[in-house]
Amino acid sequence: MLSIVFRKLRSWGRVMRGNQLMASLFILFVLMLFFTMTSSRFLTWDNMQNVTRSTSSVVIVGSAVTLVMIARGLDLSVGSLLAASGVLAASIASHGTNLWLSYLAAIALGALFGALNGTLVVGFKVTPIIATLGTLNIARGMAYLVTPSAILVGLPSNWSDLGTGSFFQIPYPVIIAVVIALFFGWLLGRTVFGRHVYAIGGNEETARLSGVNIRKVIFLLYLMSGLATGIAAVVLTSRLGSGDPNIGVGFEFQVIVAVILGGTSLAGGEGRIAGTIVGALIVGFLGNGLNLIGVEPFWQYVAQGVALIAAVILDRFTRRERSEASVRREVNSKDNFDKTEDPKSIGNSASHQGEIS
Amino acid sequence: MAQPILSLRSINKSFGPVHVLRDVHLDVYPGEVTALVGDNGAGKSTLIKCIAGIYTPDSGEYIFDGNQVTVHGPRDATALGIEVVYQDLALCDNLDIVHNMFLGREQKKGAVLDESAMEVMARKTLDGLSVRTVKSIRQTVASLSGGQRQTVAIARAVLWNNKVVILDEPTAALGVSQTEQVLHLVRRLADSGIGVILISHNLNDVFEVADNIAALYLGQLAAQVRKADVTSSQVIELITTGKSAGISPVGANQ
Ligand SMILES: Nc1ncnc2c1ncn2[C@@H]1O[C@H](COP(=O)(O)OP(=O)(O)O)[C@@H](O)[C@H]1O
Ligand SMILES: [Mg+2]
Numbered sequence: 001m002l003s004i005v006f007r008k009l010r011s012w013g014r015v016m017r018g019n020q021l022m023a024s025l026f027i028l029f030v031l032m033l034f035f036t037m038t039s040s041r042f043l044t045w046d047n048m049q050n051v052t053r054s055t056s057s058v059v060i061v062g063s064a065v066t067l068v069m070i071a072r073g074l075d076l077s078v079g080s081l082l083a084a085s086g087v088l089a090a091s092i093a094s095h096g097t098n099l100w101l102s103y104l105a106a107i108a109l110g111a112l113f114g115a116l117n118g119t120l121v122v123g124f125k126v127t128p129i130i131a132t133l134g135t136l137n138i139a140r141g142m143a144y145l146v147t148p149s150a151i152l153v154g155l156p157s158n159w160s161d162l163g164t165g166s167f168f169q170i171p172y173p174v175i176i177a178v179v180i181a182l183f184f185g186w187l188l189g190r191t192v193f194g195r196h197v198y199a200i201g202g203n204e205e206t207a208r209l210s211g212v213n214i215r216k217v218i219f220l221l222y223l224m225s226g227l228a229t230g231i232a233a234v235v236l237t238s239r240l241g242s243g244d245p246n247i248g249v250g251f252e253f254q255v256i257v258a259v260i261l262g263g264t265s266l267a268g269g270e271g272r273i274a275g276t277i278v279g280a281l282i283v284g285f286l287g288n289g290l291n292l293i294g295v296e297p298f299w300q301y302v303a304q305g306v307a308l309i310a311a312v313i314l315d316r317f318t319r320r321e322r323s324e325a326s327v328r329r330e331v332n333s334k335d336n337f338d339k340t341e342d343p344k345s346i347g348n349s350a351s352h353q354g355e356i357s
Numbered sequence: 358m359a360q361p362i363l364s365l366r367s368i369n370k371s372f373g374p375v376h377v378l379r380d381v382h383l384d385v386y387p388g389e390v391t392a393l394v395g396d397n398g399a400g401k402s403t404l405i406k407c408i409a410g411i412y413t414p415d416s417g418e419y420i421f422d423g424n425q426v427t428v429h430g431p432r433d434a435t436a437l438g439i440e441v442v443y444q445d446l447a448l449c450d451n452l453d454i455v456h457n458m459f460l461g462r463e464q465k466k467g468a469v470l471d472e473s474a475m476e477v478m479a480r481k482t483l484d485g486l487s488v489r490t491v492k493s494i495r496q497t498v499a500s501l502s503g504g505q506r507q508t509v510a511i512a513r514a515v516l517w518n519n520k521v522v523i524l525d526e527p528t529a530a531l532g533v534s535q536t537e538q539v540l541h542l543v544r545r546l547a548d549s550g551i552g553v554i555l556i557s558h559n560l561n562d563v564f565e566v567a568d569n570i571a572a573l574y575l576g577q578l579a580a581q582v583r584k585a586d587v588t589s590s591q592v593i594e595l596i597t598t599g600k601s602a603g604i605s606p607v608g609a610n611q
Contacts, residue, residue: 190469195452199460202449209446211435211461269451 006317020263024278027261031282035289042292049171053163053239055284056177057082057232057251059277062258063184064228066276068128068221069259070188071200072268075225076132077117078232079251080139083244085109085233087146090243094154103162106237107230113139114226118219136252143245151243163239173235180228185273193217201268250301257304258283260311267315283307360423362387362552363408363439363521368417370403377403378414379577384569385521385552390543391581392563393556395573396596401556404573405523408554409441410434422520438520440513444529447510450499454491455479457498458513482516483508486545490538504535511542515551522546523554528562540566560589574599 035042061078068075089106093099113135120131165172188194196217199207208214237243262279264271286307287300363385370378378400385391395401406412408419410428419426421437428434434441448457455472458479464471479494488508491501498506507527514522524543528536543566547553557563563570564584571581572595579595582604594601 186469192463192465192470195456195460195463195470198452199449199456202451203446206446206449207460209431209441209443211432269449 021272021275021278024262024275024282028278028282028285031285031289035285035292039289039292042289045169047288047292049166049169051284051288052174052281053171054288055280056171056173057236058254058258058280058283059177060180060232060235061225061228061251062255062262062276062280063181063273064221064225065255066259066262066264066271066273067184067188067194067197068225069256069264069266070268070271071197071218071221072204073121073218073221074128074132074256075117075222076129076252077113077135077139078225078229078255079248079253080136080143081110081113081226081229082233082236082248082251083143083246084113084139084146085230086237086247087143087151087243087245089234090151090155090159090237091146093156093159094151094243096154099156099158103234106234107227110226110228110230110233111223112226114223114229115219117226118222121222122215122219140245147243147245150245152241155242160238160241163235163237163241173239176231176235180231181273181277184224188273193220197221198269201265201270203269253304253308254280254283257308257311260315261307265315266312359386359388361385361420362422364418364420365404365408366418366420368404368407368414368419370400370407370412370414377576378407381417381573381576381578382581383571383578384581385554386569387520387552388547388550389568390547390553390555390566391569391571392567392584393554393571393573394558394560394563394592394596395579399573399596400576401573402525405441405525405554405556408434408439408521408523438518439523440517440519440521441523442507442510442514442525442527444525444527447513448498448506451497453497454494454501454509457509458482458516460513462517478516479512482512486512486515486542488512488542502535503530503532504538507531507535507539508542511539511546515546515549519551521552521554523556525556526558527555528557528559536562560592563592564589572596580604 041047065075065078085106088109089102092105093102117132117135120126121128162172167175188197196207196212199212200214200217204214236247258279259276260266261282262275264275283304286303290300290303361384365381365383368378368381381404393401403412407414410431410433413429419428426437449460452460455475459475464474476494483494490508491505498509501509527539531539540562543553543555555567567584569581570584570587570592572579572592574595577599579599587604591601591604595604
């Protein structure tokens, strides 16, 4: 029974692998179709603006994290960093500093944490999961140190312009997210840097021996992840109209779900920004739709958890063939090695040359 | 005989108390295949890592193209025109053939990759090596056979007008016909004027393609001889006992 399920999953996986982006789009389409049929409030211009506006932070951070994960890294600190950068901006602005300077401070803090993550991973060789789990807690603590509760008073009147305004009906956050996604898409697909990101994810040692400056690339990836989080923090706190140290709990989870649903391989080496955008929209519309049809928020956690696990299982089945092929190669080469290792067999090799194949 | 492109003289290398290479000499001539043979643990890998700049020898001379040089890292070796094709680490499975051939040395047009220029150069190099077996140079190397992978790895080394190409067991994982193909490629590589060092466990391969055979025994050069001057049983003796009747030790072929 289970083996039939596995076989089905694997053949589905093959199809998905053939066109990863189409598969993600298909899931998004089915999801939207379902909610359109079950809620009259789902497919409205207002709701579309809402969802895309709130999904923009996931797209901004997810674009950077896609590169990190293609290079076999991980950044768990983004959710807490969102809060720390956000409250820093709000705190500075509420003391009468220029709005744009406070935004800049938030982005700088993001970059600082990104550099810290990069230094821990590259310089101190801490595994990404542990390094960014540590900075996750540090950033959350800093957010509460800046302000134990949400900063509401003293914010300038134009505080929320960026997060809530729009240009010809298109929300500013969406425009910012598109620009950032385009940048990372360009970086990943068209530049030497992007090529090296794929190479590191494919085989780090090969990349190093080929002259790729692995340490520099990985450091820059974490730096960019922090920078993107700083930008997302500005957009988000502006939209929310406050500097709240409690925001972003579970945000890292949404980002990772979006990246994996978008087709980035957990084993590294594969992934695209377009996929991450679709993944982020799946996460966004799933939460929104469940809300609209009156499902309790607690169930949304369950739904997201299920989505992540399903995506990871699919990922495993789609990559299985590749890893099996490489294992086969290894075994093969070991066989030959053993056969010829023994000096006596070298002596005889002329007589059983045919065996070596 | 032409002057060697690469000469090592009295190379010593220890790891702590372990004296791995002892006064090793090696001459590599342009246009020739020099086979490096030896039992497991004889020091072959250590020797090529010294050549490639991954290890720095404790003492000895490293003469390249007639000049004594010092090589402090892989970049120095690359700059001289020395390329190593490592056994398992030559290629990234997830990248296509063109990207693999240019990895670490990508061609740019402004800030972006010049894909079409790289594609043209890659195709020209493969054609120049008379490689006809790969269908599309835009397929990922994961989809290639073992022989095709070695072909791409070797083509990568050729692309940069290298003077010395070191191949670490290029046929270890291959079947008979693919081994044949790769050996032909190795021969063509040498015929184009490159000095090729071939590490191999398989004496059939060595006798088929090499001009020169250097045998290491317990970290010492047992002998470097011309293929025409020895039989395969003499080479086996060199590998297993470090000497062979009728072959004078080190440097006799100069
Ligand atoms: N980094 C190292 N540290 C200590 N000993 C080493 C190191 N590398 C190689 N050796 C030793 O040097 C000897 C030669 O190894 P190697 O060059 O790998 O031989 P081969 O490639 O001919 O099989 C072996 O005894 C090995 O244990
Ligand atoms: Mg070895």
